[in-house]
Amino acid sequence: MGRAWGLLVGLLGVVWLLRLGHGEERRPETAAQRCFCQVSGYLDDCTCDVETIDKFNNYRLFPRLQKLLESDYFRYYKVNLKKPCPFWNDINQCGRRDCAVKPCHSDEVPDGIKSASYKYSEEANRIEECEQAERLGAVDESLSEETQKAVLQWTKHDDSSDSFCEIDDIQSPDAEYVDLLLNPERYTGYKGPDAWRIWSVIYEENCFKPQTIQRPLASGQGKSKENTFYNWLEGLCVEKRAFYRLISGLHASINVHLSARYLLQDTWLEKKWGHNVTEFQQRFDGILTEGEGPRRLKNLYFLYLIELRALSKVLPFFERPDFQLFTGNKVQDAENKALLLEILHEIKSFPLHFDENSFFAGDKNEAHKLKEDFRLHFRNISRIMDCVGCFKCRLWGKLQTQGLGTALKILFSEKLIANMPESGPSYEFQLTRQEIVSLFNAFGRISTSVRELENFRHLLQNVH
Numbered sequence: 001m002g003r004a005w006g007l008l009v010g011l012l013g014v015v016w017l018l019r020l021g022h023g024e025e026r027r028p029e030t031a032a033q034r035c036f037c038q039v040s041g042y043l044d045d046c047t048c049d050v051e052t053i054d055k056f057n058n059y060r061l062f063p064r065l066q067k068l069l070e071s072d073y074f075r076y077y078k079v080n081l082k083k084p085c086p087f088w089n090d091i092n093q094c095g096r097r098d099c100a101v102k103p104c105h106s107d108e109v110p111d112g113i114k115s116a117s118y119k120y121s122e123e124a125n126r127i128e129e130c131e132q133a134e135r136l137g138a139v140d141e142s143l144s145e146e147t148q149k150a151v152l153q154w155t156k157h158d159d160s161s162d163s164f165c166e167i168d169d170i171q172s173p174d175a176e177y178v179d180l181l182l183n184p185e186r187y188t189g190y191k192g193p194d195a196w197r198i199w200s201v202i203y204e205e206n207c208f209k210p211q212t213i214q215r216p217l218a219s220g221q222g223k224s225k226e227n228t229f230y231n232w233l234e235g236l237c238v239e240k241r242a243f244y245r246l247i248s249g250l251h252a253s254i255n256v257h258l259s260a261r262y263l264l265q266d267t268w269l270e271k272k273w274g275h276n277v278t279e280f281q282q283r284f285d286g287i288l289t290e291g292e293g294p295r296r297l298k299n300l301y302f303l304y305l306i307e308l309r310a311l312s313k314v315l316p317f318f319e320r321p322d323f324q325l326f327t328g329n330k331v332q333d334a335e336n337k338a339l340l341l342e343i344l345h346e347i348k349s350f351p352l353h354f355d356e357n358s359f360f361a362g363d364k365n366e367a368h369k370l371k372e373d374f375r376l377h378f379r380n381i382s383r384i385m386d387c388v389g390c391f392k393c394r395l396w397g398k399l400q401t402q403g404l405g406t407a408l409k410i411l412f413s414e415k416l417i418a419n420m421p422e423s424g425p426s427y428e429f430q431l432t433r434q435e436i437v438s439l440f441n442a443f444g445r446i447s448t449s450v451r452e453l454e455n456f457r458h459l460l461q462n463v464h
C-alpha cells in the first residue's frame, strides 16, 4: 500500500514537473484559449471571478438593461461634438460616411426632455428657475429663501470638486441631441495614425506613466521592456494601477464592439455588420499581441466591476420619491423608473462587489492629493475626446468617458452615503440628466462587451 502511494505521488510529481517545464513555451491549443486563457478565475485587485460576472451579466442584467436603454429617456443624449480640441489643431476629419453622426430634428426629441435638462424632480425644477435667475445676475433677492439656498447649493454642485469630467455646456448652441439607437457604435474604418495618436496620448501622458518607461507594443519592442512596464505597474499604489486598468479596459471594450460590429460587406446594395474573428484575434490573441490581449480582457472585467459598484452605490439617489425619468409621458416614465430600480436592485444583490474603500484609504493628506491627481488626469482624458477625428467615435468616446467619470464621481463622493438607510439619501448629491444618460449607456456598452466575449468564445472554437 505504502509503496503504491509512493509510486503514485512520484508519478504525479514527474507529470507535474514535465508540465511545468513545457508550460511557458507551449502554445495553448486553440484560438479560443489563446485569447481567454488568463480570463478565468479570480481577477487581480479584487475578489471576484470571471465566471460569476459572465453568468450574472449575460442572463440577468444584459437583457433588462438593453430594454431600458431603448427608452426615450436614455436614447437621446445631448452632446457638443463641435468643441475644438484643446491640445492640437491639425485634426484630420475623416470624410468617411460611417463616421457621420446624424443629430436629431428638434421635433423628434420629446418635449419633456428638451424643456429642461435637469427636469427630473421637483427640486430640479426649482433649481432650473434659479439658474435662470443666476444668468440674469447674482442671487435674486426676490427669490424665496429656500430657492436662494438651492441656488447656492447648485452653484456649489456645479464647480464642486466631484466632477471627473470636463462637462459639455449643453446650453451652447453647438450642443445637439443625438439618438444613440440610430447612431450605434460600430466599425467606422477610423484607424491608422490619427486613432493611434489619441490612445497613445491617453496612455503616455495621462496614466501617471513616466516617459522613460515604454508601454508594451507602443513601438514594437521586445520582452524586456514589457517586463519593465509591468514591474513599474506592480510597484504603483493600487489607485494608480487602477487608473491604468480602467483606461485599458475602456480601450478593450471599444475594440470588442468594433470587432463585433465590423463592416463585413460594403456594396451599393447593402451594408452588413457582424463579427470579425480575425480582427478580434489581432487585438486579443495572446500570441499575436505578445501577451497583451488577455490582460486587456481582464482589465475590461475590472472596468465592469467598478461601474457595477458605482451603480449599486447610487441606488438611494434614484429611489428618492421625487426622482423621475422625465420625458413628459407619465405612464412611460413610471414604468421606466420601475425598470431602472429593478435593475439597480439586481445589481445591488451581486455578491462580489468591488470594495472601493480600499482606494484612497491611506494617510489622509496623501489620499486627498492622490484623489485630486486621479481626477485631474481623468478630466484630461475627457478633454482629449474632443480631439477624436471621427465624429461617431467622438460621440461614443465622450459618452463612455463621461459615463465612467460619473461612476467615479459616485464612488468617491462623500455626499452619497450608501449604507445608511436610516439617514436617507443625502440630497446634496446630484446628477444631471446628461450624467445619468451617459452612466447607464456607458455601462450598457461594457455589459454588451462582456456578452460579446461569450459570442467570440464560441466563434473561436472553430478556428485554429
Ligand SMILES: *[C@@H]1O[C@H](CO)[C@@H](O)[C@H](O)[C@H]1NC(C)=O
Pocket (backbone or CB within 6 Å): 087, 201, 205, 206, 376, 377, 380
Ligand atoms: C493633459 O494632457 C495634455 C495633452 O496630452 C498634457 O500635455 C498634460 O500634461 C496633461 N495634464 C495632466 C494633468 O495629465
Ligand SMILES: *[C@@H]1O[C@H](CO)[C@@H](O)[C@H](O)[C@H]1NC(C)=O
Pocket (backbone or CB within 6 Å): 262, 263, 264, 265, 276, 277, 278, 279, 280, 282
Ligand atoms: C476582418 O478583419 C481583418 C483585419 O483584422 C480584415 O483584413 C478582413 O478583411 C476582415 N474580414 C471581413 C470579412 O471583412
